[in-house]
Amino acid sequence: MNPALSGGGAVEFVEVSGLFEDGWCEPVFSCNARATEQLTRCQLTVWLKPELERLGCAVRISVNGNDTMSCTLPYDLPTVVQVACKGAAGDVVSIQVSCDNLVVNKGSDLRRLSFRLQSLAFS
């Protein structure tokens, strides 16, 4: 289990893409999760590496294919984003997070990284 997905026992993750083992994500992260209980909200904690000459960067969160949240996140500050995510036990919910940030990597790390997902939890 990826540490970023360990929080919140209310779902079982069915499919995850755009997330690396160390919590870094590509510009688009998405997952499908099956609810094990009634869901009302999804909570993400996101961190942006402080290296671009910007105050913040734009992040868009879609729940079940609907754009639920578009916001500007600051750099170098863990930020919790709570969005509504309704589902009954057994339902599969999908979350997509897209971010226009792109990290400039050094050395041999050639991954296309955008943001770090510190946690993703449902309740």
Add this chain to the structure above:
Amino acid sequence: MASVSVQTTVSLDGFHGNDLCGRVAGVDPLQPPEAYVSEGDIRLGVAALALNPGNSGEMQFRWKIPPTLFDKQLHVLYVHTNDASAQIGFIGDPSLLIPSAPVAKPVAKPAVQPASTPAAPQSSPSNLQILRKQTSTLRQLLNGEAAGPGRLARRAPLDLLERYGSRFPDATFKRPGGHDFIWLGVINYNFRIQRPQHLVTEFADAGHRVFYISINFEAADDAGKFRVEDMPHHGVFLIRLRVAGAPPANIYGGFTEAQVADIQQSLDEARLLLNITQPTVVVQYPSWYDIAAGVPGATVVHDCLDYVGGFSNVPQEMVDLEKRLIVNADLVVTTAAPLAEHVAELRSSTVIRNAADVDFFAAAARFDDVRPADKRPVVGYFGAISDWYEVGWIEHCAKARPEWDFVLIGHTTGANVEPLKALPNVKLLGEQTYASLPSYLSEFDVACIPFIVNDLIRCTNPVKLYEYMAAGKPVVASPMPEAVNATPLVYIAHDATEFESQIAKALAEDTPELRRERNAWATEHTWTNRARQFLDAIDELSPRVSVVVLAYNNWEYTKACLHSVLTLSDYPNLEVIVVDNASTDDTLWQLERVERRDSRVRVIHNEKNLGFAAGNNVGIVASTGEYVILLNNDTYVTRGWVRDLIRPLVQDESIGLVGPLTNNIGNEQKINVNYADMQQMAVVGRRFVRRYVRRRFFTANLAFFCVAMSRKTIDRVGVLDEAYGRGFFEDDDYCQRVRAAGLRIAIADDVFVHHHLSASFNALGSEEKRAQMERNKAIYEAKWGEWKPHVYRDAPGFG
């Protein structure tokens, strides 16, 4: 009873439901601290504390997030105890409050008490404080910039979509590697499709964001100072600025000084909210000049479309304003060689001609069609018909050749077309849509450009020439230089009689081969190619700049300085060289961490403290930039400072040194400003300097807390004189040498840099400091004669 001092730490676990949870460690259970939550300087409430049963030195806290924070906006929350704090960002979806609170209309926030803790010391902002100030700036702008120091306005939060338009989220997305363009055009996007629309769509297709600003304004209210009105093409956003005060109706009459200030503020809000970075501002009409020049750190490009003085309805003030625009822009693009010659009286320009959407107009081509014998030849024209149109030529030909039909498309404002209206073989169709033009063009047998060759037309590169040719049509044109020199395929007519004969010749000579040849010529002149030329020219406008920061201990200063340089420079070709002058604290270790994190940073470690001059010289020698900026580590820069500071050097080779305005120095660079922290500094400093865009004040001396010089200056004058040892007077000495080399010294009155002053020297005792000054003064006077004390500038706001 003796009290025991206990150092507490705060850590945040995150949110559980609507509760912010965390721990306070290092507490004395007998004297538990108060823990409260604030947002910026606004105290929101006290957190409930409870002993952690598993750890007697730790307390757990919970704080219920008020419904007002569920508004889809960023809230930077701080949990404070007596001597520690921690922060976290929070963004909540209002629909999570259902059914306990309304969703559609966010609730106004309750009145809150100001924090009782004193403001953090200005002199040593921590990373945490800096970030806090940045986000607070964003919040302050969201809440209206009118809020002054200590009077942060609190208004009911409005939904961003409601405030800035439904396209706002799309507009905030910047594609990696893309530039941001602010387009200050001469027409609105939805007016007749011309060069502006073609270029901006090409830019957007190349991965850039274009913010096309409307030429009309509307009055601002509490709901924001701009609106994203539409996205007519992916990556192109139409922005309407909402202006406080009395907004001008449009751009054509020019702006008053007050209107300029109001428009700049609206644009500031747009830049911040839309995350516009390293902007290129393209100006197509002179009245935008002050607005464009006032965008901090922007590359200003004047896309000079026409000879403005040639229009009968353009006032002289606009012609004069264009001269300022031409002189002060970072790049001038002209559309025609004669226009470039006209501009060359003031400066050089890059010619990027007009073009055609070749595929679009080639749809009108009938390369192999043969005109039936019973079909009357059609001589056509589309475009504006105004006072520079040879109406007489059309009248002459229509009368001489009743067997030809003349189809003229376009509005006729300014032209007297009465003589044509009575002619049965002339059809004036008025303005038609761009989409319909190929179908009209397909019916033309000959296309024409019958213009009076006056100063305006002599400098014109007609778009329609490329569009006609894309469709393979023979073109008969007046002898305007850009038509004559374009290609031998164009038929040139000098008068009405020749116009008639050239049309006849064109009709007679036309063949499928010639049509294809014309089309082939046009395919070399596409908007895609022109946009590439444009982008290449812009890329050359960012010469490499090296910022040299000399550090000796005082890591808190250096950290704040570097943070500001790395986050606010807004400059694409930057090198930051930090020279550690043998610090004895953890400065070097911290610097190496920064170096690992940011590829722009290079750290050089001196084995011993070489002093100010020699320490900076190490950085100068190691630098690779075409321009070098020496920056003290007790400074904090403002957005866009790099480009604005080097601009005088780039534009005027007689200038050898440039410095900014500042809050704290003993010479003509000092302005009279007050602020409590870096957030206020950014607002107050900007408010001051935007009145003086592009103004240079020539002086004899600059203080070297922040000074820019070109590589040419260094090659000519050399590096700093190391005889001055630890410091003092080396800057006056260098200024003398620069002037002795015949170069001028300028203050860029549109750049502000905060200066704490003498962070390193304050570490010396006052006696040692005085002795150092006396010693160096003697060195200076031995070289240059009596030293003259510096003076403040005798002008309002200075000193």
